[in-house]
Amino acid sequence: MPDTPAHSEPSRWQRIRQSDLALSFLASKVTVAAAFVAVVMIAASVGAALIAPHNPYDMAAIDIFDSMLPPVWEDGGERRFLLGTDSIGRDILSTILYGSRMSIFIGLTSVALSLVIGVTLGLIAGYRGGLLDSIIMRLAEVQLALPTILVALLINGILRAVAPPTMVNDVAVLVLILSIGLSNWVQFARAVRASTMVERGQEYVLAVRLIGIGPMAIMFRHILPNVMGPIMVIATLNLSGAILTEATLSFLGVGVPSTRPSLGTLINVGTDYLFSGAWWITIFPGAALALLVLTVNLVGDWLRDALNPTLG
């Protein structure tokens, strides 16, 4: 479907650019700043391999004698390690960059997964209605009967149980993406279903249906572009939630292994050393995580207010 959005989107983007949206974006200094920080952080983590002063994955480059060094401005800090080193001698700044990359990657892919599942099911439920609709919505309710974190723990547990123990590290990232992605589709489905039910009755849908276009085409080519607004808002807000869920699962010990750490893993490992004075191992990744989530939240929040103030 690459040509479909291209077909319908320019006009939409033009509309957006001239709309309140752009104006309100520029009017909100906080949002601009937040968007800027978020973009910088995401860019820095994407380019981690280029920017990071060290490669924390290269075991041969790590020297155990460099472990537990404080940040450069503290006594005993070294210029090679701006933010200090962790318990096995990895550069904190580099692990944060690589860790953010991991966190953002898991966050984005799991949101994408939720989005695809949720939008598809929502479109089908809203457009087709009937039994299919009932099944999908009951399924959604079953899932809503449990808090996200528990659902994620459940799915995580199932997937980990299915994978043999020696493989768990290899599939940890996939397991996280699936468990977070599968536990968050309901919001998308509900929003899309509601919008679809409204759109279904619109004249343009009736019109294309009369021309003889099939339901799949109607759903994805005609209805979908018109429900993109709420989807984008939910996706942005879910991104920060997904990153936090990843961090929490890693904190509870069912996340990414410490050989390929995410921000959550770094914080988790670092807390062992917090009370003993090596605060930098926890605080810097913690600050990075909070900043990332905060800025994404700010952008999402503004987007919600600007696009659709009533969206719950």
Next chain:
Amino acid sequence: MIRYVSGRLTQSLLVMFIVAAVAFALFGFVGDPIRQMITEDASQAEIDRLREIMGLNDSVPVQFWRYISGAVQGDFGVSYHHKRPVGTLIAERLPATFELAGLSVLLSVVIGIPLGVYTGLHRHGRLARGLMAASLVGVSIPTFLLGILLIYLFSVILGWLPSFGRGETVAVLGGFWTTGFLTTSGLRSLILPSITLALFQTTMVMRLVRAEMLDVMRADYIKFARARGLGTRTVHFRHALKNTLMPVVTVIGLQLGSVIAFAIITESVFQWPGMGRLFLQSIQQVDIPVMSAYLIMIAFFFVVINLITDLAYYSIDPRLRAGALKGNAHA
């Protein structure tokens, strides 16, 4: 009416069954409980013997059926690790979790609603914007990090508050319930964990109330009320807030459930002797009876709360009643 209620009940039972099945399926295969009970030098014969006597060699459906039929009678088995009935284990920890969760919900409501009303009414005010920004900071800090930082500051550096546990507790209601509200050390112990747990919920309540306020303020009847010349205060509190509260109350009910679930993290950070910590420990110890019982219980809370909420909505909102007849209660 009866059709609607019975429909909802059936649905709830279905949810419970699915959760039970998933809980059982999930944890039946995570690690090997035997491995947790033995040491490096356990002999194969010993391991085989334990497998046999624990019924782990039975087929999965047999194990599941044994579990379900016990659970329905309130018998969740005896914990592998603690060697005590799971029901007792949970009952002993229930008060700790409920007091923590209850206080947190209370805090989040007492702080969240006024802030939400304020930010809703003064949407563009400086303070309101500041509060909104602060609330975002609140939701952006991971619960576990917040808890650890609070311990570091108030327990380790300042030495003001205890870093773990419930302090002294008092048995009340004939020993059925233990409470930390009646002793100084119990109250002191509640401060940090309840703040940790409440922060996220507070910001949620505040943002929700604000959103509802904004919504209601745009509604026609508010405009009419204003047009009728009613005072701002009357409009705001008699009409706007009142209409905001129903969804808010509902959400608070649901919050209680999610607070209990989120308490897993807080309890693990503060060594709070509650159900969440029991659950986490049971995951680490592959204590299947405890894990499944906990999940079923949480699901049960949620289902009951959901059911009550739905029925309350149903009795209040006539539109739902009309919808229910068409089998479309959840548009």
Next chain:
Amino acid sequence: MKLYQTIASSTLATVVAVTFAAQVQAQENVLRWSSQSALANIDPHGTTTALPLSIFSNVYEPLVGLNSDMELVPVLAESWEVVNPTTWRFKLREGVTFHNGNTFNADDVIFSMERVGNRYSFLRDRVSMIEEMVRVDDYTIEFITREPYPILPQMWTSIYMMDKEWAEENDATVPSNSVENIESYAGQHSNGTGPFRITERVPETRTVFEPFADYWDEVEHNLDRVVYIPITQDGTRVAALLSGEIDMMYPVPIQDIERLQSNAGTDVLIQPELRTIMLGMDQNRDVALHTNTGDNPFKDRRVRQAVYQAINIDAIQDRIMNGLSEPAATLISPLLFPPAGEMERHPFDPEASRALLAEAGYPDGFQTALVCPNNRYVNDERTCQAVTSMLARVGIEVELRTMNVTQYWGVVGRPVQDFAMYMMGWTPGGLDSYSVLFNLMGSWDEESGRGRINNGDFANDRIDEIIALVESETDTEIRDALIMEAYQIVHDEVYYLPLHQQTVVWGVRDGIAVTQRADDYFQFRTARFTD
């Protein structure tokens, strides 16, 4: 607005009052201490886990115990002798009473042994060598074993004696178990002969012990009460000691030792532990798992030695263990087998390591994988990470797979053995070298169980011979020489990569004296308030 102010200020006042409320200082000597386990069940026969068993040792007592130097000492048995290779006669101590006032005698011993031997008891294997128990008189009992069992007393140092009458009155004759859904009365109540009795229990919160007035032995403590408070997380436990919420705790995480030492008012006790940490390698499969060479490089002694010499054990001791480990040259602590102290490690030498690899046909190294537990030994995961980075420097690229101990045994143990390299720790049963030889170094023999923990499955005929000889050798000097010979073979052939012995670290508040033991058993009777 006034209302708000009132509420706000009164709330603040309450918080402040609660926060600063001075705790009532008890006049009594109350020792509050902490470790990890929650003690949900206090049945002395219901667990094999070290921590609860160690805590129960204050309440219940065995026939034979270990003193703080890890030597066998009589406790409820006054003496014992080997009548013939399969008959042990124990003379019991007279004048011992249980906490409920009942007298301890031979009936209680037979009852307790039977209770431990219950088919659902986890400790059953420690008494399964008994064929028959003969009650000679009230204070004499004979144990007849199926086969000669030279280390019988060593096996029984955590088999605690329970009162027969009390158990029968309270329907506690079977230990708690999850199979028949039995929760024994003894799981929630206690009645031992030990110097302390349990007076209060709040699950997950505290267990209170008070001295037993009619205890049979002299005690040196001056305690009025002991409160055990479980705190699972290391950091929290340290914080609690620092803030004065507890008086004593263990284990202290290595990274917090300095903090407890430098802090006025707290200190640490350090003692070497008996467990030896090592790495093992698959020396059996023709093609090693998770390894890219197409063969099994670890079958070549040169490769094993290359790995050995690539490990900078001093760096691990210094940076990971903060100096608190004793690098080991073989698989037993010199504390248990002094001649082991004379052995020397192959020197750390990356150059030699690379040369050995080249000689063995892997000039560019190879890729392999290492399995490690991440919650079992002191800084286990970090040690493995350090090893990984050290091996990377000689060209061996190791993929580190860490897992919690529950999954770990399933992966490393027989029959799965899904590893190329693995980490393991071992404390010899009965604290004797025979256990090391038989379990870790013998070749796998399903029938006798020899080589059960030889997960790498190497085989050396001479070692197997030595095991058979050591089993029946009674002359200590010859026996020691044989054992040394086996250790030397393991060293020369590099069958294992020994790393170190860890340390036992206890944190204590000033003004309290306790006796630390290498087995981590905290005996309240040795604790004193000194201020």
